[in-house]
Amino acid sequence: MIDTTAFSWVEFFSIAVIHFFAVASPGPDFAVVLKQCIQQGRAAAISTSVGISCGILLHVTYSLVGIGLIIKTTPWLLNILLYLAAAYLAWIGVSALRSQAHGQTQVSTTAGKPKSLTKSFMLGFITNGLNPKATLFFLSVFTVAISSDTLLAHQMIYGLYMAIATAAWFVFLSFIISHKRVRAFYELNGYIFDRTMGVVLIVMAIFLILNS
Structure with missing residues (x-):
C-alpha cells in the first residue's frame, strides 16, 4: 500500500x-528592489523584499483554496483550468523568449527622502500582492506540479518555501545591486534569464496538455 502521507x-x-x-x-519585483536600494538604501530594499515575500504567501493562499474547491466540488472544471493554465504558461513563455538585450540605462543615484521600513514593506507587498498575473501564475504552477493526492500540509510547505526563497533572493540582490558594475551587468544580461524561463514555461505547457 502506497503511503500517501510521504513527502x-x-x-x-x-x-x-x-x-x-x-x-x-x-x-516589477526586481525593479522596485533596485529602486529602493539605490534611492532609499539597503535597509529599505530588504524591507521591500520581505514585503514581496508576503505577497507570495497571498498568491499561494488563493491558489491552494482555488484548487481545493475545484477538486472537491466540480472536478470537470479542473480540465478547463488545465487548458487555461497551459495557454497562459505558453503565452508568458513566448513573451519571455522575445526578451531583447538592452543597453545600460541611466539611473539616478540621488537619494530620495528616506521612507520608513513599514512603507518600504508595503511597497513590496502591494507590488507583488496586487498583481493579478502573479496570482494566475501561482495557480498555474500549483495545478501543473502538484498532485490532487498531495496533502494540504505539504502544499503549504511548498508555498512557505517559495515565500522564504523569494525573500532570500531579493535580500541577496539588495546586498549586491548597490554596486554599480554588478547592477550594470545584470541589466545587460537580464534577457538571458527571461529566455531561459520562457523555455521552461513552454515545456510545462506542452507537458500539461499531453497529460491532461
Missing part, C-alpha cells in the same frame, strides 16, 4: 526549479 521530494524539486526561474527573471 514528495520530486514535487518539491519541481516547484523549487519553476519558482527559481520565475523569481530570478527581471520584472
Whole structure:
C-alpha cells in the first residue's frame, strides 16, 4: 500500500526549479528592489523584499483554496483550468523568449527622502500582492506540479518555501545591486534569464496538455 502521507521530494524539486526561474527573471519585483536600494538604501530594499515575500504567501493562499474547491466540488472544471493554465504558461513563455538585450540605462543615484521600513514593506507587498498575473501564475504552477493526492500540509510547505526563497533572493540582490558594475551587468544580461524561463514555461505547457 502506497503511503500517501510521504513527502514528495520530486514535487518539491519541481516547484523549487519553476519558482527559481520565475523569481530570478527581471520584472516589477526586481525593479522596485533596485529602486529602493539605490534611492532609499539597503535597509529599505530588504524591507521591500520581505514585503514581496508576503505577497507570495497571498498568491499561494488563493491558489491552494482555488484548487481545493475545484477538486472537491466540480472536478470537470479542473480540465478547463488545465487548458487555461497551459495557454497562459505558453503565452508568458513566448513573451519571455522575445526578451531583447538592452543597453545600460541611466539611473539616478540621488537619494530620495528616506521612507520608513513599514512603507518600504508595503511597497513590496502591494507590488507583488496586487498583481493579478502573479496570482494566475501561482495557480498555474500549483495545478501543473502538484498532485490532487498531495496533502494540504505539504502544499503549504511548498508555498512557505517559495515565500522564504523569494525573500532570500531579493535580500541577496539588495546586498549586491548597490554596486554599480554588478547592477550594470545584470541589466545587460537580464534577457538571458527571461529566455531561459520562457523555455521552461513552454515545456510545462506542452507537458500539461499531453497529460491532461
